[in-house]
Amino acid sequence: MKVKKTKSLEANIPTASMADIAFLLIVFFMISTVFQVDKTSVALPTSHADTRHEVVKESAFVIITKDGTIKASDGVEDSQLVNIEDIQILAASWMQKRPSQPVVIKADGDARFSHVDKVLKHLRDAGVVNLKFLTEQAKSD
Template sequence: MKVKKTKSLEANIPTASMADIAFLLIVFFMISTVFQVDKTSVALPESHGKTRFEVVKESAFVIVTKEGTIKASDGLEDSRLVNVEDIGILAASWMQKRPSQPVVIKADADARYGLVDDVLKHLRDAGVVNLKFLTEQSKAD
């Protein structure tokens, strides 16, 4: 009687779906990533009011540091350094695209008030109607 010699099977891992899994992981991490428009660190002034408003997504930001530098962002792109005179031009272009877009002023507590006042004047002249100041909630409240 003849016995047939059987071939031994090699152990292997099926890799046909590895590309699909890698693609799904990339898509998952791209969707779940949170982008921050501005990472400028400032010491915010304290507010003593009881009312609290949340910052609306895609709000435009104007940042004034205590050194006197000004950064601006339309809410979709990273913030960039600007002159105080250019704030009005930028804000006017923001208001042309979205007239009711909120503009958040993130001013340092030690920033010169005159500079913040100039920024406010340029924003007002550009037609900004939805304006908010970013503050730190007081611990006593």
């Protein structure tokens, strides 16, 4: 009886699904990336309060730097440089779209209070009711 010689199979790695895997990884990282609407760095004032509130996603931001520069963002787009007189117009348009939208003031700890006070007045006149100040938690000893 004659025995047939079997053919040996070569080992290979199936690469047909590699493109699918790469595409899924790209989509995953694009979806899971967190975008920040404000990248202005300020030295936040410290707070000694025991309660802590998280910043709600898509909150509007008003940033006041040490030298009095003011930036604003509606929570979706990047923050842009604005005049102090334009804050009321911007905030009024935010409140028309979403009346209960939180507005976060991110003021430098060394900013002049007169700048912060003017911004607060303009926000109040625009009808902002949900207002928060961004602070840094004081370290307890």
